[in-house]
Amino acid sequence: MTKYVFVTGGVVSGLGKGITASSIALLLKSRGYKVFMQKFDPYFNVDPGTMNPIQHGEVYVTYDGCETDLDLGHYERFIDEELNYSSNITSGKIYSSVIEKERRGEYLGSTVQMVPHITNEIKNKVFEAGMSSGADIIITEIGGTVGDIESRPFMESLRQIQYELGKENTFFCHCTLIPHLFGSGELKTKPTQNSVRDLRNMGISADALVCRVPYETDDKLKTKLALFCSVPKTNIIDSVDVNNIYQIPINYYNQGIDEIILNQFGLPTKKADLKYWRELIETVDNLKGEVNIALVGKYVELHDAYLSVNEALTHAGYVYNKKVNINWIDSESLEKENIDLKDVFKGMNGILVPGGFGSRGIEGKIKAVEYARVNNVPFLGICLGMQVACIEFARNVCKIEDANSTEFDTLTKNPIIDLMADQKTIINKGGTLRLGNYECVIEKGTLAYKDYKQTSILERHRHRYEFNNNYKEIFEENGMVFSGMNPVANLVEIIELPNHKHFIASQFHPEFKSRPTHAHPLFMSFIKASISNK
Secondary structure: OOEEEEEEEOOOOOOOHHHHHHHHHHHHHHOOOOEEEEEEEOOOOOOHHHOOHHHHOOOEEOOOOOEEOOHHHHHHHHHOOOOOHHHEEEHHHHHHHHHHHHHOOOOOOOOOOHHHHHHHHHHHHHHHHHHHHOOOEEEEEEOOOOOOHHHHHHHHHHHHHHHHHOOOOEEEEEEEEOOEEOOOOEEOOHHHHHHHHHHHHOOOOOOEEEEEEOOOOOHHHHHHHHHHHOOOHHHEEEEEOOOOOOHHHHHHHHOOHHHHHHHHHOOOOOOOOOHHHHHHHHHHHOOOOEEEEEEEEOOOOOHHHHHHHHHHHHHHHHHOOOEEEEEEEEHHHHHOOOOOHHHHOOOOOEEEEOOOOOOOOHHHHHHHHHHHHHOOOOEEEEOHHHHHHHHHHHHHOOOOOOEEEOOOOOOOOEEEEEEOHHHOOOOOOOOOOEEEEEEEEEOOOOHHHHHHOOOEEEEEEEEOEEEOHHHHHHHHHOOOEEEEEEOOOOEEEEEEOOOOOOEEEEOOOHHHHOEOOEOOHHHHHHHHHHHHOO
8 A cells, every 4th residue: 555754844934845855755765665756835826837937936847748846856856756747736726626527517516615525636636646656655745834724725635644544554744943042042842832733733643843953952852842742752853954955865864764654654664775875975075176157047036947957057067076156147137238248258167048938138148149159158058048049040140130039029020939830829828838758869970969879868848939940951051950859740959059169959958857866968068068168
């Protein structure tokens, strides 16, 4: 029978529930168990696909095309497992599903209510994750904090699951804060006590507490928490602040959280294999040298908008034992008159232009691409970054002066980037992009082939506009190589300039497949070229 671990949070947001859930999953996987992860988000958007990245951060995309919360990126990077459509459930999805069933008459005339209809739908999503993944253990993170109005239906559903399946099949890990008061120099447990009480008021008893603390707690404090929270002292875990995020699973392992969970489930505690993870920590703690990358984006005021790109650059740095310094450049700032791009990019070893939507800051991105191309600076473009690279090439190399994308100018006479026919009739924006894995066939003898070392790859997409193949011939005549193509729809996936030090761009999002233990080939190649450019 599938076992279920639920990770909840109390006191304040931002305690690291996602990292805690990922760490637990990593440790259980290291002991030979098949794990799968899931996130419940209480907002009413059906998915984060239509949400502003500045407000919500990046949209992470799974291989099957599900637009999800960025926490799923943490999950996949930690446990190195591909998640799917059942991994990110929002209140919007739940209520939409229930209302659709009611409209179809599936409730046979019943009055549709929070209990049992909404709660049953939530429970179905929990069990669906178990069935779709075939995992031994499902780790589910509940967004928000205990006591939030919007998350109460989720908590009630979990209470029912705990009651129905029993303690031997469910485990509740509650993340709380133990603040340190400056004046008295004390650690205070009252916020944690109150949070556990709120959890109990919802009918849920925590099986373990993961306490965010500035330093390790003593036996006296844990004895007090155990008494007032009815949690065994051995099940109270310190989550201390660390300089290296990859140290967190090892800290939890040293305190036995995975053994505590397996013991409650009545499962064997197989020997853990964490050698590769310890080697990662050793690498990260002993980086030598630095490389400076300019990231030219339109949402740079919130770095989480490019979280996976940031991580992928960092992972590639580990391969070469280098710390990657990212210089965040607002593309709109490059559109100012008399701006000196030499000053902007001074000291930068490489330039990356990531994805995005809308016309704001586009001319600044085009300027950044031109600077990289003309000055032979290593360049990597992703999604929109590939599209603006094509526009820049069309204008400045092919001399198509009014070249543009119909996303930015619907009346442009030279739509280098355009909608496919099947996208032109779409009205709803949510969930209608080209999403998830698509095949890309790579031409031998190209930079892309050198990076991937294979002719067929699968990469994740999230975009609506495509390169217009009517311009392919003139681009090739002027030196551009289309090194990656989708074999089904003949869509451009990768472009490159062979006479450049390193100039490559992809329509897909390679950052979604990067892992700390094995960086993505395009990012490794880019960082290697950038290091050489020092």
